[in-house]
Amino acid sequence: MVKLIVDMMGSDLGSAATKEGVRRFKKNHPDCELVLVGKLDELSDMEGYEIIEANDTVGMTAGAMEVLRKKDASMVKAVRAAADPEMHADGVISAGGTGAFLSAATLILKKIDGVKRPALVTSFPKLTEKGGYVTILDCGSSNENTAEELQQFALMGSLYSNAVFGVENPRCGLVANGSEEGKGSPLGKEAYKLLKEDTKVNFIGNVEGNQLLTDYTDVAVCDGFTGNVLLKTTEGVAKGMGNEIKKAFKRSCWSKIGYLFAKKGFDVFMGKMNPKKIGGAMLVGVNYVAVKAHGNSDGESFESAMNIAYKLAVNNVVAKIKEGFVK
């Protein structure tokens, strides 16, 4: 059985959003055990759940020092509970500040033996007939990386893609500014050499930004700075275009009628691109499942982050990464 610890106080929209997320999730996963962490008075209506009291929160821009200092913060308590051997928990979910969560997860859950640096993973839907997802890492856990770290991201991303999306022998590309071997940042060129010799990864060479949502690769590896820009740019373009689609349909009474006719196809498509359905990013390379939900999570997106954590736990992603680093 899967057991997840949930930080109920992290969302910008308050505990109403996380409570809605928990209720939605629980309806579809009655078998999953949940432990909720937060203020008792705000969680008094969550009957039937185990609750850990926590009366403080960490700021959105908090770093490692604040995390260590704020022992009664809900995020810190949630992460500590996940790491407590007596809890037998699989992982933790929080919508709190990214920096604080990454610090807490790294310091408290600790890195898997052999892993140089954990990485934040996100997956985007491929916009192709065949569908599927591309797994991108690091999406901003680090600011700067070494070639050896990128090489490890490739292995962790491949294990993730296999475990979460069932991709056999996932293709793994290195994000670069050109497809030929000589292209890439100085860091990327060094990582290219390491990956070319790496027998644990199905390395397919460089991948360019315009190939990410095609079926060119299953995993895309980059440093945390580039990954963060790439992730946010994709979200920005998708959101901007989504707004334009709505505007185009609202333009006139004719276009509104048009929407009624075309609604079905657009609902499928907009659902696929909805960041709320993606909802979270996982920190890979630590000893438990650690999912960071969007800071402005509403019930739907918090549920989706919980779904990701559940999927990762059921598929034993952490154990598979541990095995990958032993071999």
Add this chain to the structure above:
Amino acid sequence: MVKLIVDMMGSDLGSAATKEGVRRFKKNHPDCELVLVGKLDELSDMEGYEIIEANDTVGMTAGAMEVLRKKDASMVKAVRAAADPEMHADGVISAGGTGAFLSAATLILKKIDGVKRPALVTSFPKLTEKGGYVTILDCGSSNENTAEELQQFALMGSLYSNAVFGVENPRCGLVANGSEEGKGSPLGKEAYKLLKEDTKVNFIGNVEGNQLLTDYTDVAVCDGFTGNVLLKTTEGVAKGMGNEIKKAFKRSCWSKIGYLFAKKGFDVFMGKMNPKKIGGAMLVGVNYVAVKAHGNSDGESFESAMNIAYKLAVNNVVAKIKEGFVK
């Protein structure tokens, strides 16, 4: 009067595409003088134009050495013609390989006094009610940059935004993985300090990927590697979503009817996002207008690259950048 030199042999689609582009452009700009560079037999139907014979081409992946060696290549001859004082030309357009064009432009047109490194500029439409464009640089002319180079990109981008889009005192942001001052790559943090003290630029701090197509900034500065990833990712998402929109309308006979009703709004929107309408990137920081058209330019996108070159020439962007670096 504006005079432009056109490399007719650079497009992957051959001279038929560039010839169509030239004819379309000329129809709307009868006053602009054009000099065409290419094979005489392929240009025999271009009556009334001055033609420079060139019987060779440079490869798509050619670098500086090949550019210097291939003296009869159309791109090299076109760039040389632009730099020839007797020509009195304003600039040059080519759809040939990016690396070769950047090398040729830098070596032959030469950097403007004071400019450390030229930068490739692209502009994206802002997806807002107000419209307008965000100017992004460097989009891949360099692989690695110094903080001083980023500082100069900010000034060149601001002058470009003012000259081409008429933006008064353009806001200039630094692409980063977070909005606060402490965020950014090590390079970005250094550039932040320089830009904060720079009185020539209206620096507004960090800008994140999801703010680029909003009205948050007018100019976005980044190193060439990040800019190239950012540019191609944006193109990829826009293309992927464009395909999904088409698919959604083709889904059933009902959705096809829906398209007929909503067509007008979608044509406006898809036109805005059409990369063919953007068509080219400019190399700023050299002594002439230098526009790189898409490698797979058809007539429409080659025309649009010519439009950009014309606009840059009419608005004296090169002279304004020269002034900006004298002050």
